Structure formats: C-alpha cells, structure tokens
Amino acid sequence: MLSPDEAADLIEAIAARQDRAAFANLFRHYAPRVKAFIMRGGTDAETAQEVAQEALIMVWRKAASFDRGRASVATWIYTIARNKRIDLARRAGRPAIETEDWLTVFAPEEADADKSVLAGQTYTRVKELLGGLSADQLVVIQKAFFEDKTHTAIAEELKLPLGTVKSRIRLALGRLREALEKEES
The missing domain is CATH 1.10.10.10 (Winged helix-like DNA-binding domain superfamily/Winged helix DNA-binding domain)
Incomplete structure (x- = not known):
C-alpha cells in the first residue's frame, strides 16, 4: 500500500527522471484500483482495463503537471481515468456524460x-x-x-x-x- 506522500514522490520521480521503476510501482498499485473504479461505473472489464492503461500512460506523459499542493495522487489519477472514460464514451457515439458525474464524488481515496x-x-x-x-x-x-x-x-x-x-x-x-x-x- 502506497502512502499519499510515497505516491507523490513516485510521480515526481517520473517527472524529473522518467523513472521506470517508480512508474512500475505506481502502475502496480493504481492499475487494479482504476480498473475497479471504471467498472463500478458500468463499464465491462475489458474496456475498464483499456481505460486504466490509457489513464496510467497519461500519468507517465503528464507527470510534470502533477502538483501535490492541489490534489492527492489518487484524486489526480482518478480524474484522468474519469476523463478517459468520457472520451471513450464520446468516441463510441454515446451522449456526453454530465459534468456532475457522481463517480467523482465517490472516487476511492487513500485509506x-x-x-x-x-x-x-x-x-x-x-x-x-x-x-x-x-x-x-x-x-x-x-x-x-x-x-x-x-x-x-x-x-x-x-x-x-x-x-x-x-x-x-x-x-x-x-x-x-x-x-x-x-x-x-
């Protein structure tokens, strides 16, 4: 289990040095949680896996934009995943999900x-x-x-x-x- 500070340190290592080991640790911790989060929204397992992977790839690419003063790592990652889910729904031709998407209200946080x-x-x-x-x-x-x-x-x-x-x-x-x-x- 990663503490919020450990997770933030991993993101900062990814941003500073493109640290693959830090990303692997972050991925191992968050990929199953993000997949479960997306599945709770009614998405099938295969699609949820795809969304989780895309979200974590975005974490790798955008690590420098993370600011531990503005949000926890969990909140930042779940927001990215939620946005990926919305993008997927739009690409599939479904109506856009409302901005008041209640999944964000009940997003899992650190213990x-x-x-x-x-x-x-x-x-x-x-x-x-x-x-x-x-x-x-x-x-x-x-x-x-x-x-x-x-x-x-x-x-x-x-x-x-x-x-x-x-x-x-x-x-x-x-x-x-x-x-x-x-x-x-």
Whole structure:
C-alpha cells in the first residue's frame, strides 16, 4: 500500500527522471484500483482495463503537471481515468456524460480515517437528499447515476421524451446542489 506522500514522490520521480521503476510501482498499485473504479461505473472489464492503461500512460506523459499542493495522487489519477472514460464514451457515439458525474464524488481515496468518516457522512446525506426528490426525478437520477444509463436509454426505457428526462435530471441536480449549498453556509 502506497502512502499519499510515497505516491507523490513516485510521480515526481517520473517527472524529473522518467523513472521506470517508480512508474512500475505506481502502475502496480493504481492499475487494479482504476480498473475497479471504471467498472463500478458500468463499464465491462475489458474496456475498464483499456481505460486504466490509457489513464496510467497519461500519468507517465503528464507527470510534470502533477502538483501535490492541489490534489492527492489518487484524486489526480482518478480524474484522468474519469476523463478517459468520457472520451471513450464520446468516441463510441454515446451522449456526453454530465459534468456532475457522481463517480467523482465517490472516487476511492487513500485509506484515511477522516476521509472514510466524511465519505460515510456525505453518502448518508446524499441518500437523505435523494429521498426528498419527487418520484419522477428520483427514478431518472437512479438510472443516470447509479445504473450509468444514457439519457437516451432512460427516455426509451421510461417511454418519455428525451427533453423531459434531461429536464428532470437538471431539476433534481439543482435541488440537490441547492440543499447542499444551504448546509455549507
């Protein structure tokens, strides 16, 4: 298990010296985790493996752009993987994944007790807020974010116009965002 500082040191070694051993250690640690992260979004194992490899190749190429002051290595790598997954979906001709992609909210982080507690609290609060949505909004949110279905697939499944599905998702996300912002202030 790599600590956050060890992982950051590996990235910096890759950036400074193109250290292959550092990359091998980073790859061994993160490749299976990134693959699992992508698969949780509904992607098949083969495609998830491809996305993980592409993401880690990008880590090799862009290591110099990593800034440990801005994000943890895990957050940086999972963001790259998420973007690769979006690129793959676009190339496949599927509608773009919304920028509010909830996979980033629940991205696995380094093992840290405070983060685990905070993640649990966030999960519980989001679950409570979802209970406050109308049944129409809740069903489209569940299909879009938890079943990872496209807006078009949801519209076909529910026999609704595409615009209605998009409106319900937008309204639901707006209500959730508004409720979370009220709590923060």
